[in-house]
Amino acid sequence: MRQCFYPSLSKMPLSHILNALSDPARLKIVKILLEKGEQPCGGFRMTVSKSTMSHHFKVLREAGLIQKRGEGTTHITSLRRDEIEARFPGLLNAIAAANKPL
Amino acid sequence: MRQCFYPSLSKMPLSHILNALSDPARLKIVKILLEKGEQPCGGFRMTVSKSTMSHHFKVLREAGLIQKRGEGTTHITSLRRDEIEARFPGLLNAIAAANKPL
DNA sequence: TTGATAGTTCGATTACTATCGAATAACAAA
């Protein structure tokens, strides 16, 4: 698996994070990671193409929200929970709480 | 002052809210409202043109985040704090808390 | 009525972004 760059959360502007989360597909990805933990790409069961999924993963990764590790032919995606919480306390909780009424 | 439509927060998707907040100028507007309370348009001291400001106010209003009331020739903008808090508990706090390290 | 102030709307431009299919890369199993 190719190496990729993971930005430091400590210098990440909040607007970048919110921009990454403002797409419904990406918000769904994050919600699934929050609720079910780390997933392979196929674990998200979205209706968009593989290349579009890769694009969304890239946006989330460059915003500092997710990381990947390779396991054989699959890439496991996980949230950078602790770092996000340290930089933006309560943000993930607010997103998780918003699941209920939807 | 012309009447305008204020959407119900109860049906507002989180992604719309986050999209409205994902622009640095709009995030700054919300932060100012959080810290200093309601403001006339001129109270924000931003570097963009008046028409651009109007555009950002419209996006924030249509996302259910702000409301306006006319007072003479000025329009006072305020946050819909309680409604936002009821629909997305903790979201405004998370934004307010993120001010500190910046 | 005339002028000043505050803000919105319109039309245009420019830049960004979501999406896809095709090509590619990495890996495992046969």
Added chain:
DNA sequence: TTTGTTATTCGATAGTAATCGAACTATCAA
């Protein structure tokens, strides 16, 4: 080595959005 699986990258396209100046609306004051 060949084949199948998983996922990324590339190039194109279509839609969206940020920005501005100019024109307009509304209100108050002189």
